[in-house]
Amino acid sequence: MKADSNLKKVLTQNVFAVTAECGPPKGADPGVIKKKGNLLKGYVDSVNVTDNQTGVVRLCSMAACAILRQEGLDPILQMVTRDRNRIALQSDVLGASSLGIRNILCLSGDHQSFGNQQQAKGVFDIDSIQLIQTVRRMRDSGQIIGGEALSDPPELFIGAVANPFADPFDYRVIRLGKKAAAGAEFIQTQCIYNVKRFKEWMKQVLDRGLDKKVYILGGVTPLKSARMAEYMSKQVAGMDVPGDVIDRLKGVDPKDQRREGIRIAVETIGALKEMEGVRGVHIMAIEWEDAVPQIVEEAGLYPRPRISEE
Amino acid sequence: MITAERKPMAEIKAMLAPYRKILVVGCGTCVAECASGGEKEVGLLASALRMDAQIEGRTIEVREMTIDRQCVYEFIDKLTGVADRYEVILSLGCGAGVQAVAEAFPKMLVIPALNTTFIGETKEPGLWVENCRACGDCKLGYFAAVCPVTRCAKGLYNGPCGGSKNGVCEVDPDTPCAWQLIVERLENTGRNDLLEAIYPPADWSRQQGKGPRKIAREDQRSES
Numbered sequence: 001m002k003a004d005s006n007l008k009k010v011l012t013q014n015v016f017a018v019t020a021e022c023g024p025p026k027g028a029d030p031g032v033i034k035k036k037g038n039l040l041k042g043y044v045d046s047v048n049v050t051d052n053q054t055g056v057v058r059l060c061s062m063a064a065c066a067i068l069r070q071e072g073l074d075p076i077l078q079m080v081t082r083d084r085n086r087i088a089l090q091s092d093v094l095g096a097s098s099l100g101i102r103n104i105l106c107l108s109g110d111h112q113s114f115g116n117q118q119q120a121k122g123v124f125d126i127d128s129i130q131l132i133q134t135v136r137r138m139r140d141s142g143q144i145i146g147g148e149a150l151s152d153p154p155e156l157f158i159g160a161v162a163n164p165f166a167d168p169f170d171y172r173v174i175r176l177g178k179k180a181a182a183g184a185e186f187i188q189t190q191c192i193y194n195v196k197r198f199k200e201w202m203k204q205v206l207d208r209g210l211d212k213k214v215y216i217l218g219g220v221t222p223l224k225s226a227r228m229a230e231y232m233s234k235q236v237a238g239m240d241v242p243g244d245v246i247d248r249l250k251g252v253d254p255k256d257q258r259r260e261g262i263r264i265a266v267e268t269i270g271a272l273k274e275m276e277g278v279r280g281v282h283i284m285a286i287e288w289e290d291a292v293p294q295i296v297e298e299a300g301l302y303p304r305p306r307i308s309e310e
Numbered sequence: 311m312i313t314a315e316r317k318p319m320a321e322i323k324a325m326l327a328p329y330r331k332i333l334v335v336g337c338g339t340c341v342a343e344c345a346s347g348g349e350k351e352v353g354l355l356a357s358a359l360r361m362d363a364q365i366e367g368r369t370i371e372v373r374e375m376t377i378d379r380q381c382v383y384e385f386i387d388k389l390t391g392v393a394d395r396y397e398v399i400l401s402l403g404c405g406a407g408v409q410a411v412a413e414a415f416p417k418m419l420v421i422p423a424l425n426t427t428f429i430g431e432t433k434e435p436g437l438w439v440e441n442c443r444a445c446g447d448c449k450l451g452y453f454a455a456v457c458p459v460t461r462c463a464k465g466l467y468n469g470p471c472g473g474s475k476n477g478v479c480e481v482d483p484d485t486p487c488a489w490q491l492i493v494e495r496l497e498n499t500g501r502n503d504l505l506e507a508i509y510p511p512a513d514w515s516r517q518q519g520k521g522p523r524k525i526a527r528e529d530q531r532s533e534s
């Protein structure tokens with residue numbers, strides 16, 4: 001029963017890891033999650049489940065993770081601090097572990113004003129770094145905030161995110177260092193389109209030796225069209241889609257743009273595989289989960305390793 | 311200062327509808343500075359009410375009065391002997407002023423004319439910005455005098471989030487990213503040592519406590 005995180009096993013055995021993202025439905029049907037999970041099964045090592053992403057109410061991440069686990073996948077529970085205070089967060093951390101969920105990704109979350117509950121009170125009792133620290137202390141010292149002891153500590157592989165494309169640029173790596181110091185073990189980055197800037201960031205990561213402290217998984221999102229690329233570039237906060245990527249998509253017939261988007265994603269993964277310090281890829285094919293198997297295959301990352309249970 | 315904005319006229323009128331004798335009370339401190347509840351605004355609002363009644367053919371009696379501070383009893387006392395000649399007090403004080411006046415006159419109806427908004431500064435004429443949420447545990451010393459609790463949309467103690475771009479906040483492009491300011495000011499003031507510090511979870515009991523907070527100081531009491 002006490003299975004370890006598959007993601008952790010893959011990473012500790014020095015295999016280039018593949019994770020993908022699964023967005024839960026705006027409804028109570030478990031079938032949607034099972035379907036998405038089965039599309040990804042065998043092609044990825046672990047699956048992230050988003051937590052009411054962009055402040056839109058969806059089926060909860062914990063339940064979706066439990067369903068994915070039943071389906072034989074290794075889920076990564078995304079947990080944002082926007083909606084729950086420290087009582088609820090710590091309680092959910094215990095609950096997740098009790099359900100056999102073995103990975104957690106700690107985030108602050110998108111602001112509630114972006115979503116479909118704009119009049120909601122944003123909680124932000126603690127922030128992502130404080131959440132990382134909290135989960136780490138619960139796991140390693142068996143203590144909750146304030147020091148009280150747990151009867152049984154949770155078992156979780158602890159992750160966080162990093163955005164190399166946000167500002168202030170030079171502070172980004174410092175913030176990554178803070179996340180590592182707080183106790184993060186793996187990092188998934190924002191979608192990479194600007195490979196040059198990502199490389200600059202990775203150089204700073206290597207200079208500080210942070211690649212030795214955390215496993216870094218580069219984020220990749222296939223673009224469906226030139227329009228999507230333009231939208232992401234202009235409308236999505238903290239996203240860097242350079243003009244040449246947009247032009248490349250514009251240069252092909254609209255009906256072939258999806259194909260081109262996949263090609264770009266595969267090339268990006270190719271570049272990531274060569275980059276020192278990058279230990280895997282995180283594919284976020286938003287509402288396009290069926291693109292993942294193709295990308296994984298074309299990137300030469302299929303089949304995924306079967307890590308034996310010890 | 312405490313800032314406030316006047317409520318929409320329709321809302322004020324609806325609340326005042328049943329009454330004919332109205333005492334409009336302004337406050338000469340914070341809300342005068344932010345041009346929402348001082349003597350001038352009291353005059354404007356009272357005239358508007360009178361004119362409105364005239365147009366609609368109602369007779370009302372409106373008296374204007376502005377006191378130095380609606381949140382301090384010795385100033386509120388100026389209303390004694392006047393207030394009870396009216397059916398209702400329309401207060402242009404902040405929320406604290408409205409309640410202090412109501413407490414001083416247990417039998418008087420007191421209605422707010424303002425929406426109290428925040429603690430802030432006058433940035434330029436006609437522009438007020440929020441910069442303190444009275445968390446009860448001021449940490450400005452660690453954040454280069456830029457408050458993350460108030461000025462970061464997510465109240466991040468260990469920011470900036472991934473949405474900070476070109477110096478502005480992802481939530482509102484008209485607002486500077488507090489963390490961009492914090493990082494810049496820490497560097498400019500030679501406090502690079504604080505850039506890597508991890509701040510532990512805040513003690514919100516200092517802000518939320520056990521309900522309303524109070525400050526009791528014996529030294530101040532014994533003097534009066």
Ligand code: SF4
Nearest residue numbers: 442443445448449457
């Ligand atoms: S840290 Fe607290 S007291 Fe200080 S400015 Fe911010 S909210 Fe106000």
Ligand code: SF4
Nearest residue numbers: 462471479480487488
């Ligand atoms: S962009 Fe800056 S101010 Fe806005 S939420 Fe993020 S860290 Fe806070």
